[in-house]
Each structure stands twice: as C-alpha cells, then as structure tokens.
Amino acid sequence: MFTFLIFEILSAVVGIIALGVLIVQIVRHSTAGAALKKRGIYIPAIVLVIAFFSGLIANKTYPPNFAMPAFMHSHAPGSVPASIPFGKIIEFFKYKNRFEKITDIGANPNLVPENSQTPDTDGRVRISLTAQEVIGEIAPGIYFNYWTYNNQVPGPMLRVREGDTIELTLTNHPSSLHPHNIDLHAVTGPGGGAVLTNVKPGETKTFKWKALNPGLYVYHCATPNVSTHNSHGQYGLILVEPREGLIKVDKEFYVMQGELYTMGQLGKKGLVPFDSEALLEGTPNYVTFNGKVEQVPRMHAEVGDTVRIYVGNGGVNLISSFHVIGEIFDTVYPNANIGGALEHNTQATAVLPGGAGIVEFKLDVPGKYLLVDHALARMNKGAWAVLEVTGDENPDIFSPVGKE
Numbered sequence: 152m153f154t155f156l157i158f159e160i161l162s163a164v165v166g167i168i169a170l171g172v173l174i175v176q177i178v179r180h181s182t183a184g185a186a187l188k189k190r191g192i193y194i195p196a197i198v199l200v201i202a203f204f205s206g207l208i209a210n211k212t213y214p215p216n217f218a219m220p221a222f223m224h225s226h227a228p229g230s231v232p233a234s235i236p237f238g239k240i241i242e243f244f245k246y247k248n249r250f251e252k253i254t255d256i257g258a259n260p261n262l263v264p265e266n267s268q269t270p271d272t273d274g275r276v277r278i279s280l281t282a283q284e285v286i287g288e289i290a291p292g293i294y295f296n297y298w299t300y301n302n303q304v305p306g307p308m309l310r311v312r313e314g315d316t317i318e319l320t321l322t323n324h325p326s327s328l329h330p331h332n333i334d335l336h337a338v339t340g341p342g343g344g345a346v347l348t349n350v351k352p353g354e355t356k357t358f359k360w361k362a363l364n365p366g367l368y369v370y371h372c373a374t375p376n377v378s379t380h381n382s383h384g385q386y387g388l389i390l391v392e393p394r395e396g397l398i399k400v401d402k403e404f405y406v407m408q409g410e411l412y413t414m415g416q417l418g419k420k421g422l423v424p425f426d427s428e429a430l431l432e433g434t435p436n437y438v439t440f441n442g443k444v445e446q447v448p449r450m451h452a453e454v455g456d457t458v459r460i461y462v463g464n465g466g467v468n469l470i471s472s473f474h475v476i477g478e479i480f481d482t483v484y485p486n487a488n489i490g491g492a493l494e495h496n497t498q499a500t501a502v503l504p505g506g507a508g509i510v511e512f513k514l515d516v517p518g519k520y521l522l523v524d525h526a527l528a529r530m531n532k533g534a535w536a537v538l539e540v541t542g543d544e545n546p547d548i549f550s551p552v553g554k555e
C-alpha cells in the first residue's frame with residue numbers, strides 16, 4: 152500500500168546525492184564554462200532529472216489498473232479529496248455574512264415550463280444559469296451551505312425541443328468560494344458541456360449545443376470533486392421534448408430526490424457542516440425531495456386531473472424506488488426515455504442517481520398523496536412530498552364499508 156513511499160524516499164535520497172555531486176563538480180571548476188566541458192558533470196545532472204521525475208510519478212498512489220484516463224486523473228482517488236479544503240472552510244466562516252440567505256431553498260415543484268422555450272429570432276434558444284453558494288434551511292432551524300443553480304435545489308427545470316440549438320450561459324456568482332461548471336446529460340459532446348463552462352467566481356462562459364435526443368435529463372455540476380458539488384445541491388432537470396411534443400396533461404410537477412451529508416446527528420440544529428466521510432460511505436443524514444424537508448404541501452390537483460411528474464435523482468449514492476402512496480402509475484417512461492417502450496399499471500419506478508423518470512396517473516379520489524422513495528427509512532430522513540387532491544369523494548372507487 153505504501154510502496155510509493157519507498158520510491159519517493161529513494162528518489163529524494165538519490166536526487167539529493169546527485170545534486171550534491173553536481174554542486175561539488177561545479178565548485179571544483181573555476182568557471183561554469185569549464186565545468187560544462189567535463190563529461191563527469193552530466194552523470195549527476197541526468198541522475199538528478201531522473202530522480203525528480205520518478206519522485207513525481209511515485210506520488211501517484213493508485214495502481215495502474217485502477218487509474219482513469221490521463222485527462223481524468225483529477226478524479227482519481229487521492230488526487231481530489233471529497234472533503235472541502237481546510238482553507239475554504241476558514242474562508243467560509245470568515246465571510247459567512249456575504250453568502251445570501253435563502254428563505255426557501257426548495258425548488259417549487261409547480262414551476263414546470265408549460266412549453267419548450269421559444270428560440271430567439273436567430274433560431275437559438277438562450278438559457279442563463281448562475282452558480283451560487285448560499286445558506287438555506289434543510290428543515291426548521293437546520294441550516295446548510297448549499298451550492299446551487301439560481302439559488303434553488305434542484306436548479307430550474309429547463310424545457311427545450313428536439314433539434315433546438317441552445318446557447319447556455321453559466322455565471323459563477325462573485326460571492327462563490329469554488330469554481331463550478333455544468334454537465335447536461337442532454338448534451339452530445341465531451342463532459343456534457345462541463346469542459347466549456349468551467350467558471351471561477353465572477354466568471355461567465357457560454358457554449359452551444361444541439362439537442363439531438365428527446366428525453367428528460369439530469370444536469371449537474373461536474374467540477375472535481377464532482378460528488379461533493381452534487382451533494383451540496385448542484386443538479387436539476389432538462390426536458391428535451393420530442394418534435395411532436397408530449398401529450399397534454401392537466402398538471403405537471405417537478406420533483407428531484409437528493410442527498411445531504413451533514414455532520415452530527417439527524418435533526419441537529421444550527422449551521423451544519425458538510426460531512427465528506429458520510430458522502431464516501433453513502434450515509435446521508437437527509438434525503439430530500441426538492442432540496443429540503445417539506446413543511447407544507449406544495450402540489451395541488453383536482454379529482455379527474457391527469458398528472459405527470461418529472462422526477463429526477465441528483466444522487467449521489469442512492470437509487471430511488473419512486474412511489475406515490477395510494478396511486479398506481481398509469482404510464483411510466485422508464486429511465487425517462489422518450490420513444491422507448493412505456494410501462495403501464497406500475498407501482499414504483501427506479502430512478503437512478505443521475506437519472507430520471509416520467510410518471511403519469513389520473514386522480515380519482517380526493518386526499519393527500521405522499522410521494523416517497525419506497526426505501527422507506529429514507530422518509531425519516533426527509534424523502535417525501537405531498538400531493539393534495541381536492542374534489543368530490545368517489546365512493547364507487549374508495550370508501551369505508553357501510554358509507555358507500
């Protein structure tokens with residue numbers, strides 16, 4: 152495990168000896184020119200260069216089989232830790248007051264764009280997002296330093312159309328402590344746009360891409376350490392509507408599951424620090440629907456409505472068994488793929504971390520319907536949201552016996 156240390160020490164010892172010999176060789180000659188004429192001087196010089204580079208290589212701690220492609224080495228174990236650098240933590244507390252305090256960090260599930268965004272006169276769809284680090288409330292009295300797109304978790308739901316050319320502009324708010332970027336799973340191209348949108352605090356970058364494949368896709372920050380950025384809240388959904396559009400329904404909702412890794416016990420009040428060990432273990436204190444533990448129902452519909460839920464999973468570790476208590480999905484677009492085989496009469500659908508699903512169902516009976524991850528211990532961690540349905544009772548379908 153520590154064999155790299157032997158190489159490092161060996162390189163350092165050999166390097167120091169070579170450097171010493173080199174200095175002695177130079178000192179022994181009256182001028183540098185005279186020293187360079189001596190063949191003996193090149194041997195310690197070459198040994199020094201070899202020792203220097205072998206020391207650098209030895210510093211890579213992962214075995215070759217485990218190594219990622221060279222251009223992704225920054226993601227490999229050990230090179231970018233999941234933890235936040237200590238200096239940044241100090242900086243955070245030093246400048247704590249400059250971070251915007253967001254009253255309601257949880258994205259409004261009703262804010263689904265009704266139609267795909269209209270292109271500008273030049274035919275391009277222009278979307279702007281701002282990466283901003285803020286302070287928000289996970290649950291009453293529990294505050295967390297969220298990293299967001301547009302000050303909400305998840306970021307805004309985007310809706311474009313298959314074949315659109317999109318110009319996406321990402322700004323990193325000047326108050327941020329970290330660089331950010333955006334990787335949209337709807338993009339065809341390296342990094343899903345991440346490589347073209349690396350923005351330091353205060354910077355803005357734009358890239359363009361063509362939406363080739365219809366579907367519902369996750370977007371997220373892909374700045375190393377990626378899972379650290381995602382588990383601070385940097386994710387959202389983009390719908391690439393098929394050319395012919397989707398069938399109209401009465402109500403559409405936007406819900407994303409996510410995980411928050413915080414130090415201390417579940418329910419600990421105050422400003423709770425990020426826990427990188429829990430992130431690596433995959434043991435979040437909070438599992439949320441739309442960034443926080445819901446306080447009041449936010450989704451409403453009427454008996455008779457057909458609803459569609461665009462559901463995503465920002466992850467980063469847990470697969471969601473998405474279920475609505477008291478309802479059966481009439482239609483599921485598994486993995487949110489549009490154009491593939493649909494499922495009917497389904498109780499739960501798997502929503503993978505970094506994946507999505509689309510479910511549709513008709514409401515027949517009034518009442519409160521809980522959206523959950525049916526790995527139900529996660530309900531205790533906050534993984535639920537309420538759909539409130541009003542309208543006339545429907546005793547033919549549901550009623551206590553004797554009152555029908």
Ligand SMILES: [Cu+2]
Nearest residue numbers: 331372374380
């Ligand atoms: Cu980020």
